[in-house]
Amino acid sequence: MPKNQTPVYYSDYLRLDKLLGAQQPHSSRYGDEAHDEMLFIIVHQVYELWFKQVLHELRSIYREFNQPKLDDKALYLVAHRLRRILTIQDLMNDQVGVIETMTPQEFLEFRDILVPASGFQSVQFKEMEIILGLTRGKRIAFDQQSFFNRLNAEDRAYLEELEQQPSLFDRVDDWLARMPFLQFEDFSFWEVYQQAVQKSLDQDEKIIRENATDDEQLQAELQGLQANRDNFAALFDNERYIELQKDDRVRLSQRAMLSALFITQYREEPAFNLAWQVITSLAEMDEKLTIWRYKHSMMVQRMLGTKIGTGGSSGHDYLRRTTEQNRVFKDFFAMSTYLLPKSTLPDLPASVRQALGFYFRD
Amino acid sequence: MPKNQTPVYYSDYLRLDKLLGAQQPHSSRYGDEAHDEMLFIIVHQVYELWFKQVLHELRSIYREFNQPKLDDKALYLVAHRLRRILTIQDLMNDQVGVIETMTPQEFLEFRDILVPASGFQSVQFKEMEIILGLTRGKRIAFDQQSFFNRLNAEDRAYLEELEQQPSLFDRVDDWLARMPFLQFEDFSFWEVYQQAVQKSLDQDEKIIRENATDDEQLQAELQGLQANRDNFAALFDNERYIELQKDDRVRLSQRAMLSALFITQYREEPAFNLAWQVITSLAEMDEKLTIWRYKHSMMVQRMLGTKIGTGGSSGHDYLRRTTEQNRVFKDFFAMSTYLLPKSTLPDLPASVRQALGFYFRD
């Protein structure tokens, strides 16, 4: 208790005067208040409060990644706060169930008076997307326009300036790309991994040839194997990797991807453990955001049916398309494309293991 | 779309200026802002928004029960809105997980500066309790004092006036007590049920006597059966029922309890279906509120440990004791005390079934 502190009262501290005075249903302006407009307002306000909290965490995480060096204690904080965001996201995803207690008929009672307001106008939501790294060019076409068509000048300017900053994605890519362990003394993860991949694919080919019962099946399986070989080849070949990036099949830089693979494959090494937690949490944040988009697309279909909106697209279809495309950390999520079973990987050399371990060994 | 409607903008409609301007961490007044105070504020604000929504629904439900007659369409609305409250309660219960992402150490960074603010000062929470029917005398002792010690004069006066009104519990009891079907033409549910109970208990005694292998076991089982007989006897005997009420073992009036039993046992009759949904939802609201209290008591133990508070009671112990005692609709929840298996109940007479059915029969 600080000296000379004024006693604090619950409702003053939480500014309940402002908070509980911010629900002003519009339906009462045109007749009887629609009972369910209160729910509609409060559900959206709760989302905005959670958005504010998520942004509070994201900005603090971004500040750490924005340092020239992310020290070990900072990494602990980042991991801790990412887990908090995931917990909030779970709650936000379940919250869709609350708005679904409103029937479409109940919504129809006040829907028209809200025109043209739309969830697309949530500046905080767009801010989260931009900080994470959802750049204009990566958005689906409809979403790209929505910046211009739907926001007022002030909000648009705010977001457009934000788009000029490096994103969390960019900073995480930098952090991974500068990781010192890919090449450590005479150990090269690139070489070691390439060899392990080669050996594993050759072993697969051997088994396919030995087990094949007819030629048709053999050719089909060899074809599948070749696709796998090509896939891995692109990982190690700079030019082909850049092709993958251009085709939007990967977004991480090649070096960052290799580091992420190294960390993931050897995550039980002490120095990799928190980094792996961070990578995994970013992937899960992306997944939960995508599930939120999906559930929202379903909710919109329930509320509005299949009517074509004025934008030439139903909200349901639009939202459903964003679930797949508007993803930022998908490379982490789909990294198993390039993973090998642990048993096929070599042990790390003793000097590397020591470097990745703790200073004190009992 | 009403004529001459002004276009609505998302952030104006939701009053985001007020809403997102209502987070003012106190820690920054005494030094660096504690990062986690924002979470603390927002979690409590979200609860207050949900409380407002639950009160919005509870008041509309109360208005219906406050009518001299609750018509069928109103009963549909009541059932619908109770289900909404249950959905919100599930979310509120899960929300405890969000505050638990704050470690006790993180809380210690700003805990002292909040003294003596407390969740006990939430007027909306107490308002919910009072509307439901948690009267002063039914509260645990510590809770009774908290009205006087912790609230400011204005808040206290508001709640004390509210305590003078009949509660939802009272109105639901009235509604059940005046139900016309307990005695319908020459059918008496009281008699029919008493006979079914008698027959069922006699049958149990017969089996006990036939299956007993030794005298000790026989006496023990007969003793258990006698406790059951006494229990049921009190249900049908007005004086003994009043004793149960005085001992806080039941709260419903005898007539309301009988109606609730009738509805529950024959809930598949059309005219009973919605009433049964309402009774069940009230019981579940009570259950979910109790689970919320329990989870809160755990959270408080985690944050504060077992330190004895200034009131002479740890918050954890206090909250844990409210889980059992501060329950309003426990009679509905524990009604199986008096239920019989469906197979031991007589079919209703045709005239009663007709009265409980729809007008149109295909």
Added chain:
Amino acid sequence: MPKNQTPVYYSDYLRLDKLLGAQQPHSSRYGDEAHDEMLFIIVHQVYELWFKQVLHELRSIYREFNQPKLDDKALYLVAHRLRRILTIQDLMNDQVGVIETMTPQEFLEFRDILVPASGFQSVQFKEMEIILGLTRGKRIAFDQQSFFNRLNAEDRAYLEELEQQPSLFDRVDDWLARMPFLQFEDFSFWEVYQQAVQKSLDQDEKIIRENATDDEQLQAELQGLQANRDNFAALFDNERYIELQKDDRVRLSQRAMLSALFITQYREEPAFNLAWQVITSLAEMDEKLTIWRYKHSMMVQRMLGTKIGTGGSSGHDYLRRTTEQNRVFKDFFAMSTYLLPKSTLPDLPASVRQALGFYFRD
């Protein structure tokens, strides 16, 4: 307690010998047991147990709809059991989180030894789909083949026979189509609804013309309104409705669709209440199944990445496409396409209201 009953022991009753003896990891056949194969087995076994329970409920519901007449008490049971299915579905959807505690690397340790086993081979899951009404022709192409390519002869034969039976969808359509109230005495819901639609669209047009500020906007809005007019016109015109069915835009018969609309718009009438609960629950079952498919598609992407499978399609893409197409009760879910605000609908004539009410009126 029945006479002469043998005492029951927990582990015998639950057949724990069978149940807990049914986990036989294959990895131990080829070396050390992969620790996480146990999780993989148990998660799938739990799903199969829930599938059995859902089928137990679905079959009982189907039996009721298969009667020439669904009486009121049966409708109560149907509504009750559908709600149980929804509760189980919520749990199944959350269960995806348990399998996600297995990292892709942990899965790689035993993944190859399971080839070619696949969740597509779950007979119970396909049985649920078939009972609900997911016919072969409605499935996405890849799914149509999977019957032939992946199941053994016995399982295939079982499911193909099941496909010959009318589905729950068919029976629900029959039940709605034969509902007596669409035309009741001199009241015709078709006419009443058509007039209300007409009036509502005309009113919209008037406001559009009055509010228009420039000609371009006017034309755009009138075009949107015309799309809405066409949409409704198809609802009332038998030939155009059949076109909608052929284009897979609706699946319900025209009469069933009208009944569903009638019930939904007047669900507070006593005789419609349970029917409305049933329709809504079927829509929600569909929604939850779709969310399960979506979460599964995400989980598969996480476990396997973007590798192309032998079938020429990644599991992730396949599953994602089923979320939209493999839906049975989508018409109920998207019914708001055809709903009007309650305030634009006429009150029902007294004779219709009486017919839809209870026999006994206080």
Added chain:
Amino acid sequence: MPKNQTPVYYSDYLRLDKLLGAQQPHSSRYGDEAHDEMLFIIVHQVYELWFKQVLHELRSIYREFNQPKLDDKALYLVAHRLRRILTIQDLMNDQVGVIETMTPQEFLEFRDILVPASGFQSVQFKEMEIILGLTRGKRIAFDQQSFFNRLNAEDRAYLEELEQQPSLFDRVDDWLARMPFLQFEDFSFWEVYQQAVQKSLDQDEKIIRENATDDEQLQAELQGLQANRDNFAALFDNERYIELQKDDRVRLSQRAMLSALFITQYREEPAFNLAWQVITSLAEMDEKLTIWRYKHSMMVQRMLGTKIGTGGSSGHDYLRRTTEQNRVFKDFFAMSTYLLPKSTLPDLPASVRQALGFYFRD
């Protein structure tokens, strides 16, 4: 894919013959099958499958702690598998909602034929409790007897033998007690922490004396402070600590408690991070188990009401009492009793920080 592997079929792999053949409702032996007995069986079987999985993880965790030394990679595995258990517990807690879709009347249809089977007879559940460290003496009285009265000879013998082994609690206590850092070179955490506590309490006293407005309040606050002083004194005094243990107010050994405090207060040091995750997860496992017990006690009250059982205690009351007493890792959960704000703690000396850091420093 191993060479010469037999193709695997889904239903063979999962032993669906055994699994789906293990549901044998007893009600059909005495008349028509009670529809809901299937749900009752399957819900319990699913719990038993999850118990098996939790035991699979717990035993693997126990094996690691049973080693003379828990190495860093093992600690990663322990933390990872504890998180999996927490995820499964969340699902098990939500699963109570599935059994609650069965009304008490539906349960009454087959309840009597299950006598005297009881969930108390679940050997796997008791096994979990014993492995965790719930010893006979710590259980509530009723629970102590239930080993003898309710289990068959074989099950009882199995569990009694298990009770002779050191528990996970014992092994975790050993691991903490032997931690090398409490005294490291010339740094002594005992001394440092004692001083910080002293300083913090003196500071509190100073503020209390300066802010006091009347003598009564002053004396009350000083009394509260003295309780705090006594509490901390016991932590550092071996004899008084042993008194706390005898009174069941703490269970950890004094040295283990100090280590746990050290780890918790400096958890951002790399070498403490995983240890802190493990401690926290054990506390959360305890919390979630307690919530499970609580929800079960509510479910039993709903199903059976307040009838007194043959054991002289209602199941509801019994289960409710276990929620508070049958807790194993409560010391970790309530550790904030002894925590100080981070800002009042001294920085660690450089040599200690180095020892707790990684070998490689960029």
